[in-house]
Amino acid sequence: MYVKICGLREPGHVTAAVEAGADAIGFVLTRSPRRITPELARELAAEVPAHVLTVAVFAGETPQEVRRAATESGVRAVQLHGAHPHEDFTALKDLGLTLVRAGAAAGADLRCGAFDEDMLIVDAPRPGSGEPWDWAAVRGLPQGRWMLAGGLGPANVAEAVAAAQPWGVDVSSGVETAPGVKDAGLIREFVAAARG
Numbered sequence: 001m002y003v004k005i006c007g008l009r010e011p012g013h014v015t016a017a018v019e020a021g022a023d024a025i026g027f028v029l030t031r032s033p034r035r036i037t038p039e040l041a042r043e044l045a046a047e048v049p050a051h052v053l054t055v056a057v058f059a060g061e062t063p064q065e066v067r068r069a070a071t072e073s074g075v076r077a078v079q080l081h082g083a084h085p086h087e088d089f090t091a092l093k094d095l096g097l098t099l100v101r102a103g104a105a106a107g108a109d110l111r112c113g114a115f116d117e118d119m120l121i122v123d124a125p126r127p128g129s130g131e132p133w134d135w136a137a138v139r140g141l142p143q144g145r146w147m148l149a150g151g152l153g154p155a156n157v158a159e160a161v162a163a164a165q166p167w168g169v170d171v172s173s174g175v176e177t178a179p180g181v182k183d184a185g186l187i188r189e190f191v192a193a194a195r196g
């Protein structure tokens with residue numbers, strides 16, 4: 001089970017996620033209570049070992065804006081949330097980064113790779129809201145390297161995995177004590193429960 005912890009803002013929480021066994025960690029570079037600057041993302045990413053993927057998260061920015069911020073932050077992957085056209089992914093291909101497409105299930109092409117992306121995230125309608133949704137509704141529909149997200153936490157991730165049978169999971173709100181405030185204990189519990 002591939003596990004991504006998103007919305008990290010502090011070195012201690014980055015360390016907690018890495019030590020807990022996360023496969024990927026996300027830095028939000030778009031409008032959100034979890035937003036950080038590309039400069040801070042670069043500082044945090046510098047401490048992450050090579051086997052953990054560092055991801056910059058965007059929602060609605062132009063490919064030029066994504067390109068600039070991703071380069072400044074030194075991450076190894078970019079995640080585009082929302083209705084980005086195929087051309088936006090094509091425009092970023094030459095960066096050589098892992099490309100992650102993310103959005104709600106309704107109306108989306110659920111084949112990972114359909115937009116030349118490397119990973120797909122199937123999320124709730126409002127990303128980063130912590131709102132659970134009907135995870136079972138997508139069981140058997142997405143194809144390839146796809147992560148389930150939206151309203152997951154230590155207490156429900158095993159149920160969600162059983163319902164949707166994803167390749168991986170992605171969490172932000174569910175490992176926080178308040179919007180944007182991560183908790184190392186919840187991060188550890190989430191990773192263990194996801195793989196349990």
Ligand SMILES: O=C(O)c1ccccc1N[C@@H]1O[C@H](COP(=O)(O)O)[C@@H](O)[C@H]1O
Pocket residue numbers: 006007026028030031032033034057058059081102121123124127128129130131149150151152170171172173174
């Ligand atoms: O985490 C955010 O604040 C965020 C903001 C804008 C776009 C994406 C964001 N994060 C992604 O949202 C889900 C997690 O949602 P939840 O809070 O666990 O319900 C995940 O895909 C994050 O990568």
